[in-house]
Amino acid sequence: MPRLFTSILLTTLFFSATSFAADITLTTSDKFSLKGDYYQGKTVKQNSTNHAVLMLHQCNYNRTMYNNIGEQLAQRGIHALSIDFRGFGESVNNIFNVKNLRKLPKEERNKAWSNMSSHWPDDVQLAFDYLTEKVGDQGKVGIIGASCGGSQAITLAEKENISAIGFFSSSQSDKNIARYNKVLATKPTLIIASQDDGRTFTSAGQLFITAKHANSKMISYKGSKHGYPLLDSDKQLAQTIVAWFVNELNN
Structure with missing residues (x-):
């Protein structure tokens, strides 16, 4: 699949008093709709908002696991984006839907999972491209991947200039x-x-x-x-993750 930043549809640009998230839709080159939450970094003192963090969820959850972290990053002047992987959360259609996939016989399920996850690197690339549009050529982008998201973080970071990387309960193979x-x-x-x-530990x-x-x-x-x-x-963990990324992206 070619790397193509096809289109971005902001379905909601509503920021409430209690949330900094904007619902966005990223349209892939094969016309699939990826749903995400974008947290716009607030200007903090004299700091410019040219830093960002891409947040990838674990495969038994969805993008909402990063709500608190995304809001805290935005408060600290860092743009943040969490997406639902293709097949998860609101990024679903008749072909890609993990709930339906799990009902299939094992052989069919494995084949369907392989097909679905094969799109993730390009989907993650699209999300990264969205963030780089926000921070510009001189900006810095970090990434955190939970569980299965950690492998996608490695794949992206091999190709792009990632300034900081996080692995959150993410089991990694020797490869x-x-x-x-x-x-x-x-x-x-x-x-x-x-x-x-x-194996995670x-x-x-x-x-x-x-x-x-x-x-x-x-x-x-x-x-x-x-x-x-x-x-x-651990109610302090989100704050710890945020503080670490703030420190590394500001270095």
């Missing part, structure tokens, strides 16, 4: 760790995982050992909570 080590280990990296979360440790930037950080939790439940149980 992905090697990819990270080859081209991304010098980037500031935030790694979050629970100690009893199996094991690979988190491997990523952290590989990370070479002085500001790379690993946060570990007792128990087995995965992704969003950590935000729910």
